[in-house]
Amino acid sequence: MSPRPTLADVASRAGVSVSTASLAFSGAGPIAEATKQRVLDAARELDYSGPNPLGRQLRSGRSGIVGVVVGDALKRSFRDPVSVQLLDGLVDTIAPAGLGVLLIPGPTGVDEPAVDPLIESAAMDVAVMIWGGTAEDPTLQALRRRGIPAVVVEGHELDDIVTVGIDDRAGVAEATRHLVGLGHRRIATVTLPFGPDRRAAVAGPERIADIRWKIAERRLAGIDDAGVRPVAVYETPASLVEHGTAAAHALLSGPIDQRPTAIVAQSDLLASGVVIGARDLGLRVPEDVSIAGFDGLDLPWLTPDVLTTVVQPIAEKGAVVGQAVQRLLAGEQPENAMLPVSLRVGTTTGPAPTA
Amino acid sequence: MSPRPTLADVASRAGVSVSTASLAFSGAGPIAEATKQRVLDAARELDYSGPNPLGRQLRSGRSGIVGVVVGDALKRSFRDPVSVQLLDGLVDTIAPAGLGVLLIPGPTGVDEPAVDPLIESAAMDVAVMIWGGTAEDPTLQALRRRGIPAVVVEGHELDDIVTVGIDDRAGVAEATRHLVGLGHRRIATVTLPFGPDRRAAVAGPERIADIRWKIAERRLAGIDDAGVRPVAVYETPASLVEHGTAAAHALLSGPIDQRPTAIVAQSDLLASGVVIGARDLGLRVPEDVSIAGFDGLDLPWLTPDVLTTVVQPIAEKGAVVGQAVQRLLAGEQPENAMLPVSLRVGTTTGPAPTA
DNA sequence: TTGAAAGCGCTAACAA
DNA sequence: TTGTTAGCGCTTTCAA
Numbered sequence: 001m002s003p004r005p006t007l008a009d010v011a012s013r014a015g016v017s018v019s020t021a022s023l024a025f026s027g028a029g030p031i032a033e034a035t036k037q038r039v040l041d042a043a044r045e046l047d048y049s050g051p052n053p054l055g056r057q058l059r060s061g062r063s064g065i066v067g068v069v070v071g072d073a074l075k076r077s078f079r080d081p082v083s084v085q086l087l088d089g090l091v092d093t094i095a096p097a098g099l100g101v102l103l104i105p106g107p108t109g110v111d112e113p114a115v116d117p118l119i120e121s122a123a124m125d126v127a128v129m130i131w132g133g134t135a136e137d138p139t140l141q142a143l144r145r146r147g148i149p150a151v152v153v154e155g156h157e158l159d160d161i162v163t164v165g166i167d168d169r170a171g172v173a174e175a176t177r178h179l180v181g182l183g184h185r186r187i188a189t190v191t192l193p194f195g196p197d198r199r200a201a202v203a204g205p206e207r208i209a210d211i212r213w214k215i216a217e218r219r220l221a222g223i224d225d226a227g228v229r230p231v232a233v234y235e236t237p238a239s240l241v242e243h244g245t246a247a248a249h250a251l252l253s254g255p256i257d258q259r260p261t262a263i264v265a266q267s268d269l270l271a272s273g274v275v276i277g278a279r280d281l282g283l284r285v286p287e288d289v290s291i292a293g294f295d296g297l298d299l300p301w302l303t304p305d306v307l308t309t310v311v312q313p314i315a316e317k318g319a320v321v322g323q324a325v326q327r328l329l330a331g332e333q334p335e336n337a338m339l340p341v342s343l344r345v346g347t348t349t350g351p352a353p354t355a
Numbered sequence: 356m357s358p359r360p361t362l363a364d365v366a367s368r369a370g371v372s373v374s375t376a377s378l379a380f381s382g383a384g385p386i387a388e389a390t391k392q393r394v395l396d397a398a399r400e401l402d403y404s405g406p407n408p409l410g411r412q413l414r415s416g417r418s419g420i421v422g423v424v425v426g427d428a429l430k431r432s433f434r435d436p437v438s439v440q441l442l443d444g445l446v447d448t449i450a451p452a453g454l455g456v457l458l459i460p461g462p463t464g465v466d467e468p469a470v471d472p473l474i475e476s477a478a479m480d481v482a483v484m485i486w487g488g489t490a491e492d493p494t495l496q497a498l499r500r501r502g503i504p505a506v507v508v509e510g511h512e513l514d515d516i517v518t519v520g521i522d523d524r525a526g527v528a529e530a531t532r533h534l535v536g537l538g539h540r541r542i543a544t545v546t547l548p549f550g551p552d553r554r555a556a557v558a559g560p561e562r563i564a565d566i567r568w569k570i571a572e573r574r575l576a577g578i579d580d581a582g583v584r585p586v587a588v589y590e591t592p593a594s595l596v597e598h599g600t601a602a603a604h605a606l607l608s609g610p611i612d613q614r615p616t617a618i619v620a621q622s623d624l625l626a627s628g629v630v631i632g633a634r635d636l637g638l639r640v641p642e643d644v645s646i647a648g649f650d651g652l653d654l655p656w657l658t659p660d661v662l663t664t665v666v667q668p669i670a671e672k673g674a675v676v677g678q679a680v681q682r683l684l685a686g687e688q689p690e691n692a693m694l695p696v697s698l699r700v701g702t703t704t705g706p707a708p709t710a
Numbered sequence: 711t712t713g714a715a716a717g718c719g720c721t722a723a724c725a726a
Numbered sequence: 727t728t729g730t731t732a733g734c735g736c737t738t739t740c741a742a
Contacts, residue, residue: 055735075443088430123408410719
């Protein structure tokens with residue numbers, strides 16, 4: 001089989017110059033209809049399927065690729081519907097602009113601090129980090145070094161990157177106040193990971209003072225904002241149902257007069273795990289314990305129960321990220337964005353037990 | 356800010372030729388250690404972060420990109436853990452080779468037959484379709500036209516593409532025989548989508564004769580292989596819990612002497628939905644109705660129940676796809692692969708009710 | 711409306 | 727071990 005034909009082959013077969021042939025495909029300049037047809041015919045005859053993107057990319061200096069750094073192994077990230085829906089909103093927004101998403105696995109753990117080779121050397125015009133990242137993040141540093149602009153979701157606000165987040169602090173505060181209003185006084189919380197050194201345990205004050213990832217920190221601060229001091233802060237290694245279940249077992253096994261009457265989880269997956277764990281222990285939800293989540297997901301397996309949760313506009317967040325990406329590509333400097341959230345009261349929270 | 360430095364800038368600052376500078380970065384030839392250091396120093400001084408991938412790509416004719424066509428809107432595809440775990444296995448396998456995954460949304464519906472523009476014009480060396488695709492699939496045709504080799508998961512076996520699948524037909528047959536062995540005679544089945552025109556309804560014979568997507572067809576054939584004629588075939592629009600629940604409502608609402616005593620679902624998500632739906636109707640699982648699934652997922656929210664299911668090696672399937680991709684890149688012609696499955700008996704199947 | 715020519719940034723023969 | 731040279735396939739001035 002012969003090598004793939006190039007634009008030059010097509011041009012010579014059509015009896016025109018390469019530049020004219022280019023025009024026939026790009027439509028980026030005036031060209032006689034007849035000439036154009038001749039070029040396209042020649043292309044068909046040669047089985048030429050259009051300009052090689054590699055040539056175009058080198059010439060334009062643009063790859064049309066948006067690198068998306070997911071928080072972790074894909075397997076873990078994508079078990080989280082929040083990441084997936086965000087990605088979906090992002091793709092929907094940038095696809096019309098001809099941009100594609102390159103998946104880049106994030107750091108797998110503390111022990112393996114090396115960034116994925118794709119971050120060092122893949123062609124991309126912009127990068128998106130969908131889950132946090134600290135200022136000294138090696139990923140961010142590598143991107144900086146390469147001069148690739150970045151959009152960070154739920155991260156620290158830094159000067160040289162664009163941040164897109166939600167008002168999660170206020171959301172958690174509202175959920176907490178809702179519980180206080182129901183008479184709850186012993187409130188515990190189940191959090192997202194504090195940083196790359198993921199743990200599954202109740203966190204002490206020193207540990208809490210050393211939270212790396214902003215998202216956990218802000219949502220924890222929301223409880224404080226509501227004037228509540230949680231009776232326990234349980235840190236999970238990932239936003240997954242099973243970690244919520246483990247948290248429930250740890251938090252709810254104590255004597256009735258000491259165990260929390262309400263639990264605020266920092267994600268819906270964790271919250272639904274807490275619901276399951278509470279039931280494992282023979283507790284009724286919400287009669288014995290009230291449980292609130294965060295995200296506003298649809299959790300079909302919880303039906304008929306509906307989680308009380310802080311609803312965040314996930315797809316919209318993805319769209320906002322997509323817009324920021326396009327603005328960066330256009331050479332503009334997008335503003336940081338902060339999207340609002342709202343409390344949705346479901347069936348998993350109720351009056352505090354009177355006992 | 357000045358334009359990004361190029362290899363030529365670095366070379367001239369280091370007082371060497373461009374090709375020597377190239378060697379300093381690629382290590383693809385003999386170079387004196389001192390020279391190399393000089394080049395790297397010059398690079399650091401100029402804030403040069405390594406060769407521009409675009410140049411390398413054009414030169415080599417390779418983008419290092421594997422386009423992965425997901426079955427549908429990402430949102431839907433990635434709610435399916437099977438797709439996600441497959442992708443994870445694939446990424447793990449090809450990442451060490453420096454290959455990246457470009458996400459390409461598949462066709463959204465019948466009404467919108469256009470393929471994603473990325474398929475027509477994104478730079479990629481190989482394409483992977485993670486969920487079926489028929490011979491006349493526009494996606495496959497576009498790839499063919501562009502001369503991009505393809506690996507298809509769970510699809511038709513075609514001459515010019517590599518197929519990776521599992522022995523699902525035998526797996527379903529085994530699950531069905533397990534039920535027959537438990538005394539079940541009235542067995543219904545809940546299937547994956549038949550094709551792009553997704554429906555949620557019991558399918559008649561004509562509809563069944565016109566299944567487009569191989570995966571549903573093969574798993575249905577497995578029931579036949581076990582010598583069972585299903586009392587009803589319920590087709591779902593997607594492998595999601597809620598569709599399984601709807602199927603259960605449709606299949607299990609009839610009078611006790613007519614309703615199926617066992618249901619074989621073509622996925623675990625569907626099966627767990629069926630379990631939930633059966634319980635909604637006040638039926639006990641497995642006392643009143645036995646339910647078997649397919650995939651072998653961990654479903655934390657089903658605990659303490661464990662689904663009886665056909666376990667498939669999903670991550671391994673992803674790895675096999677990754678190997679096929681690399682072989683194609685090496686110019687070889689990989690064999691089609693068919694991976695084995697095995698039945699895992701859980702707590703959701705039991706003896707047929709004696710009534 | 712078309713063509714000639716330059717060059718995007720890099721790598722790889724080949725020669726020195 | 728290093729340098730010279732050519733060119734990957736394309737787009738875009740600029741001139742005709």
